[in-house]
Amino acid sequence: MMLRRISERVSSSGFAKNWILKSSRFHGESLDSSVSPVLIPGVHVFHCQDAVGIVAKLSDCIAAKGGNILGYDVFVPENNNVFYSRSEFIFDPVKWPRNQVDQDFQTIAQTYGAMNSVVRVPSIDPKYKIALLLSKQDHCLVEMLHRWQDGKLPVDITCVISNHERASNTHVRRFLERHGIPYHYVSTTKENKREDEILEFVQDTDFLVLARYMQILSGNFLEGYGKDVINIHHGLLPSFKGGNPAKQAFDAGVKLIGATSHFVTEELDSGPIIEQMVESVSHRDNLRSFVQKSEDLEKKCLTKAIKSYCELRVLPYGTNKTVVF
Numbered sequence: 001m002m003l004r005r006i007s008e009r010v011s012s013s014g015f016a017k018n019w020i021l022k023s024s025r026f027h028g029e030s031l032d033s034s035v036s037p038v039l040i041p042g043v044h045v046f047h048c049q050d051a052v053g054i055v056a057k058l059s060d061c062i063a064a065k066g067g068n069i070l071g072y073d074v075f076v077p078e079n080n081n082v083f084y085s086r087s088e089f090i091f092d093p094v095k096w097p098r099n100q101v102d103q104d105f106q107t108i109a110q111t112y113g114a115m116n117s118v119v120r121v122p123s124i125d126p127k128y129k130i131a132l133l134l135s136k137q138d139h140c141l142v143e144m145l146h147r148w149q150d151g152k153l154p155v156d157i158t159c160v161i162s163n164h165e166r167a168s169n170t171h172v173r174r175f176l177e178r179h180g181i182p183y184h185y186v187s188t189t190k191e192n193k194r195e196d197e198i199l200e201f202v203q204d205t206d207f208l209v210l211a212r213y214m215q216i217l218s219g220n221f222l223e224g225y226g227k228d229v230i231n232i233h234h235g236l237l238p239s240f241k242g243g244n245p246a247k248q249a250f251d252a253g254v255k256l257i258g259a260t261s262h263f264v265t266e267e268l269d270s271g272p273i274i275e276q277m278v279e280s281v282s283h284r285d286n287l288r289s290f291v292q293k294s295e296d297l298e299k300k301c302l303t304k305a306i307k308s309y310c311e312l313r314v315l316p317y318g319t320n321k322t323v324v325f
């Protein structure tokens with residue numbers, strides 16, 4: 001399943017929510033780095049069959065190497081004998097070298113036959129490499145680029161691919177050129193979606209982001225790519241799948257509109273949901289305000305989903321759901 005890819009990646013980088021620690025020291029310690037260690041943040045996510053003592057084992061693994069847990073989320077669903085956890089901790093990489101962190105957690109993962117066990121140390125591990133795909137509208141892309149530029153999106157953007165051409169003097173093209181990010185115009189037709197060429201461009205990425213890419217990706221493409229693809233749908237799924245969800249919602253007389261970020265599966269707009277955002281609408285709204293409100297929601301929804309994914313907050317749950325810590 002697409003979501004299993006998360007567990008296949010040992011590391012990536014990103015920042016734990018609400019604190020970005022370049023380094024940290026325990027209270028009362030000397031600031032002289034030759035005396036007190038520089039502590040760096042790490043994140044670990046774990047998914048296995050439920051059993052007694054998992055939290056004790058995982059927290060002892062961190063404490064035994066002098067690590068200090070700053071946050072710990074656990075989820076054990078009702079009537080489902082599975083265990084999910086996500087821990088945030090700081091540690092001294094001199095006392096607990098990066099590869100040893102992986103080995104120590106892997107030993108526990110083997111003990112429990114874990115389905116997922118992934119560690120990430122933002123200040124050491126390479127950032128996720130992503131490619132962005134879009135069609136005509138570029139408001140989601142621009143939002144992603146600006147947040148990336150502000151350092152709020154811990155990724156490396158390897159390229160932008162679009163089935164719509166953009167002149168070299170446009171804001172998007174000028175921004176990409178300034179940052180050395182290639183723009184690939186891959187025109188598509190109903191008969192030829194040129195997926196092989198797109199696959200070539202994205203082979204070296206960790207995951208893909210569809211930022212209003214209005215072409216349905218084939219099962220062959222998704223299988224050939226073999227890693228996660230995240231989409232933003234400008235509607236509140238599962239309602240209003242497909243094209244023009246804002247118009248569908250307007251015609252339906254809804255009082256809430258929304259945006260949904262989800263994993264891409266072969267079936268259109270049906271993959272596991274990662275993030276949703278909503279806003280009230282009323283009889284005073286028209287189609288234009290529906291579209292404007294939807295676009296504002298989808299920009300925020302997509303960037304929050306990507307940030308959560310990069311921070312290892314998103315885990316597969318059941319057949320078509322996610323746990324988002």
Ligand SMILES: Nc1nc2c(c(=O)[nH]1)N[C@@H](CN(C=O)c1ccc(C(=O)N[C@@H](CCC(=O)O)C(=O)O)cc1)CN2
Pocket residue numbers: 210213214215216217218219231232233234241242243263264265266267268269270271
């Ligand atoms: N396999 C998948 N591919 C894509 C998904 C997905 O969930 N699974 N999400 C879409 C994005 N999308 C809505 O969010 C969407 C994209 C395209 C269409 C559509 O009807 N496209 C037409 C062509 C439209 C055009 O050329 O302008 C089509 O492909 O026939 C609906 C919804 C991205 N891909």
